[in-house]
Amino acid sequence: MWNSPAEFFAMGGYALYVWSSFGVCALVFLIEPLVVRVRHKAIVHRLQREVLAEQFDQKGGK
Numbered sequence: 001m002w003n004s005p006a007e008f009f010a011m012g013g014y015a016l017y018v019w020s021s022f023g024v025c026a027l028v029f030l031i032e033p034l035v036v037r038v039r040h041k042a043i044v045h046r047l048q049r050e051v052l053a054e055q056f057d058q059k060g061g062k
Contacts, residue, residue: 002008011018 009015009019
């Protein structure tokens with residue numbers, strides 16, 4: 001049990017490890033959806049280019 005907010009935030013001397021792990025976790029939670037969105041757009045764009053190239057090849061390059 002903690003007797004004051006300062007003791008809570010100090011975490012018994014392990015504050016650096018505890019709060020940095022919370023910070024890294026929060027950062028990952030914020031960045032992950034952005035990375036997924038960028039990857040999704042890149043995959044969709046690549047697939048669209050492949051479909052267009054395939055259609056071009058089927059038409060005989062006309």
